[in-house]
Amino acid sequence: MNKKLIFLFALFASLCMASSVLAVSIDNPLTGVDDFPALFTKLATGATGLVAALSSLMVIIGGMFFLLSAGNAGMVTRAKSILFFAFIGIIVALTSGAIISAVKGTTSSASGIEAVLTNIASTLGGLMAGLGTVMVIISGFFFLTSAGSPEKMKLARTVLIYAIMGIVIGLLASTIVSFVTGILK
Numbered sequence: 001m002n003k004k005l006i007f008l009f010a011l012f013a014s015l016c017m018a019s020s021v022l023a024v025s026i027d028n029p030l031t032g033v034d035d036f037p038a039l040f041t042k043l044a045t046g047a048t049g050l051v052a053a054l055s056s057l058m059v060i061i062g063g064m065f066f067l068l069s070a071g072n073a074g075m076v077t078r079a080k081s082i083l084f085f086a087f088i089g090i091i092v093a094l095t096s097g098a099i100i101s102a103v104k105g106t107t108s109s110a111s112g113i114e115a116v117l118t119n120i121a122s123t124l125g126g127l128m129a130g131l132g133t134v135m136v137i138i139s140g141f142f143f144l145t146s147a148g149s150p151e152k153m154k155l156a157r158t159v160l161i162y163a164i165m166g167i168v169i170g171l172l173a174s175t176i177v178s179f180v181t182g183i184l185k
Contacts, residue, residue, distance in 0.1 A: 040100075041100060044096065044100045045100070047096075048093050048096045048097070048100075049093075051089050051092060051093045051096075052089075052090065052093035052094075054089065055086045055087075055089030055090045055092075055093060056086075056090070058082055058083075058085070058086035058089065059083060059086045059087070059090075061082060061086075062079050062080075062082035062083035062086055063079075063083075065078055065079035065082060066079040066083075099127070114181045117177050117181065118174050118177050118178060118181075121173040121174045121176070121177040122173065122174040124170075124173060125169075125170040125171065125172070125173025125174055126170065127170070128166050128167070128169060128170030128173065129166070129167050129170035129171055130170075131166060131170075132163045132164070132165075132166035132167035132170055133163075133167065135159060135160075135162070135163035135166065136160060136163045136164070136167075138159060138163075139156050139157075139159040139160035139163055140156075142155055142156035142159060143156040143160075
């Protein structure tokens, strides 16, 4: 009985303390954010800084793996993989400013959700089509350097197929969004 009374007293005291804490006002950490494009820009800028910092750290870790590999093929392969993805992260961080500006421009000029989705789809579709074209070139490079190796030929063929699929989806992106929004109306 005594333990229940002590527990109830402690619960009542903590609730009384919590009520005084609830009276404190908390400032909005997102100052200057009044609409979705501003929120998107602020979040993307923060994420870009985080990706850049983590990618730089991963370059250092990948270099350490190379130094500590001592000729171990598994460690060298792991170090190459770490460095490859770290450099992809750095490239994403460096190009994200242009991507953010493009997406922000498409969302702020639109008047409704349908227009926003169409603008985003056309922007991302253009990026996909451009990236698909680059991947077709990389696939051609894989074909040229395969030297008749069946594994490398298979990789080149797979890259080419996915690149063509990316180009087609990129070119049809705004049409797909218009079709889906037409169905949902």
